[in-house]
Amino acid sequence: MSRYDVLIIGSGLAGLSAALKLAPHFKVALVTKQELLDGASSWAQGGIAAVLDGADSLDDHARDTHVAGAGLCDDAAVRFVVERGRRAVEWLVSQGVPFTREDGGEEGLHLTREGGHSHRRIVHAADATGSAVQTTLVGRVRQHPNIEVLQHHIAVDLISGRRLGTGIPDRVWGAYVLDRQAGRVKTIGARHTILATGGAGKVYIYTTNPDTASGDGVAMGWRAGCHVANMEFIQFHPTCLYHPHAKSFLISEAVRGEGGLLKLPNGERFMPRHDPRAELAPRDIVARAIDFEIKRHGLDCVHLDVTHLPAEFLREHFPNILQRCLDFGIDITREPIPVVPAAHYTCGGLVTDLRGRTTLPGLYGLGEVACTGLHGANRLASNSLLECLVFADSAASDISAAGPVEIPKLPDWDESRVTDADEEVVIAHAWDELRRFMWNYVGIVRTNKRLERARHRIQLLQEEIHEFYSTFRVTNDLLELRNLVATADLIVRCALARKESRGLHYSRDYPDTLPEARNTVLVPPTDTTRGTQRVALVP
Known part of the structure; x- marks a missing residue:
């Protein structure tokens, strides 16, 4: 059995940030299914929402978040996050993240605008913010002596006191983890365990998510006894590139924020018929509008047109999107981009508090795996990376303030009664x-x-x-x-x-x-409820 102070499962922005904040004082194990850069955070194009402009305000950011969340956002969580936006961005800058600056200089960060936002408040690194942030933090994680990275490992299940039997405190003590290359299950004990496994986009056939987004954290937490909330709220990104060879490539919200227009194949705009905000309406409205038009006209896709914008502007602000589309024979400076909606973000998840704690002692949930109350019934664009940073910091602070606990002896994984599969x-x-x-x-x-x-x-x-x-x-x-x-x-x-x-x-x-507005909260079965789970609608 391996022992650590903190076990972090998942290597997206939430997991990496938590690891770096904990490593100065704790021995950390960071488990990732593939390579460190293969999670959904690396794919984020748009950026990080934060109030940095004098014309903007925390009240406006909070209000935009509540409007997008359709009345279901928790106000305490919203305030907690938006008030910490500037500090989160400043921390990333201190880590060396190369954000885009105004006019290419060093005076200030360039801010863009996305659907649902009333101001320009999106900090970004061109149109590949997630990649820039992840690459920077991965470099720092690899250099830290207190962080042990376990790549090509996938968690099997959490180890809880309930699973261990009587006499053991009912808290999470680590996890069983499969070494994918060696083909054996390891037992990893930890005083504190963090689930930062991302979302569940791969539950749908069309998704913008990487192959790693298989709902692992929510499923493991549920099996261990965590409460789960609001899983019905799956965000479908309105504009995923429609091409037979373009797997999971989204066209950033910022493209519409900078003037991109949604059109039918005949060149007619349709968003003004669906919402007065047109292309700048929140994602759920835009996705439903596109779905409606596709079904109404029997289309395979609609078009996102940016040909009216200067070619140099597109090359400067969307270099990766421009090049990716060129790879598929689409010159976005001359022709519209074919797009369809695709599953993008899981707004629900494990119920957590403002310190990232789940309903099970010793277990934290960070990022897309968690239901913090920030997103409500619909996530506001670019609030997700901000949420990762804020709650990674609060969870790290909570763990640092916790008293010492002794990890009990954990049983090894038992394979004595199983065989190799005969039909994969x-x-x-x-x-x-x-x-x-x-x-x-x-x-x-x-x-x-x-x-x-x-x-x-x-x-x-x-x-x-x-x-x-x-x-x-x-x-x-x-x-x-x-x-x-x-x-x-x-x-x-x-x-x-x-x-x-x-x-x-x-x-x-x-x-x-x-x-x-009420939250949908699922409570898992226990020994006393005879296998039945409860569903509660909670204000």
């Missing part, structure tokens, strides 16, 4: 089936009938996967499929519980928004 094709088929019916039945527009169909298929898949998991040795694909199905089940259960349309959840059976 079962996993591939189940993976494809899940992602297709989730897209068809639990997508941008939902009905009770579609949701019930999805729930029935999920139950069948859960039975198959449980049998497979109990019989064969674990593999990366099996673990991800197990987590995706668990996450899909949580999404559907939350969606069925919400009898209204709000934010990212739009139901044809309940098209109106109820006067009181």
Whole structure:
């Protein structure tokens, strides 16, 4: 058994930031499924929202966040985050992140604007902010002697006191982790464990997320006994590049913020018909508008047109998007970009407080895996990276202030009654089936009938996967499929519980928004509840 002060599962912005803030005083293990730069944070194009302009204000940022969140944001969480925006950006600058400056100089950070924001407040590094931030922080993590990086490792499950039996405090003591290259499961004990595993975009067949976004943290936390909230709110990014060879490439919100226009194939704009803010409406409104137009006209995609903007401006502000599109034969200075909506961000997750603590002692949730109350029913653009930074800092402070705890003896992973799988094709088929019916039945527009169909298929898949998991040795694909199905089940259960349309959840059976905003909170079964879980709608 390996022992650490802190085990961090996930190497996106939340995980890296927490590791760097904890490393001066603690021994940290950082677990990542692939390489350090392979998570969703590296793919973030837009930037980080923070109040840095004198014409802007914390009240305006908070108000924009509440409007996007459709009345469901927790005001304390919103205030907590926006008030710490400047400090978060200053910390990244101190780490050496090369943000874009005004006029290319060193005087001040260039601020752009995105949908839903009333001011220019998006700090960015051209159109590849996530990559710039991640590359900088990864360099610092690799140099720190107190951080041990375990690449090509995937967590199997958390180790909790309840799992260990009587006499052990009911808190999280680390995790079982599969070494993907060696093919064996390690036991990692930790005084504190942080889940920073990202979202669950791969539960849908069309997504902007990397392959690592398989809902691992939410599923593991749920199995361990954490409360989960608001999983019905899946944000679909309105503009993912539509091309047979363009896997998961999104066209940043900032493209519309700088004047990009959405058009039908005949060149007609359609967003003004759907919302007075037109292309600058929040993502859920834009995504539903595109979905409506595609279905209404029988289209494969719509077009995002920036040909009216100067070519030099596009080359300066969107160099990566311009080059990526050129790679597929699309010159965005001369022709519109074909786009479709795609699953982008999971607004719900493990219920956490302002210190990043879940409902299980010893376990923290940071970033997309957590439901902090910031996003409500719809995330405001570029608030996600800010959330990662703010809560990584607060969790690190909470861990630093905690008293010492002694890690008990943890049992090794037991493989004595399993064998190697005889038919891996079962996993591939189940993976494809899940992602297709989730897209068809639990997508941008939902009905009770579609949701019930999805729930029935999920139950069948859960039975198959449980049998497979109990019989064969674990593999990366099996673990991800197990987590995706668990996450899909949580999404559907939350969606069925919400009898209204709000934010990212739009139901044809309940098209109106109820006067009181309530969170959908799932409470997992315990030994005393005989396997039944509770669903509560909490103000």
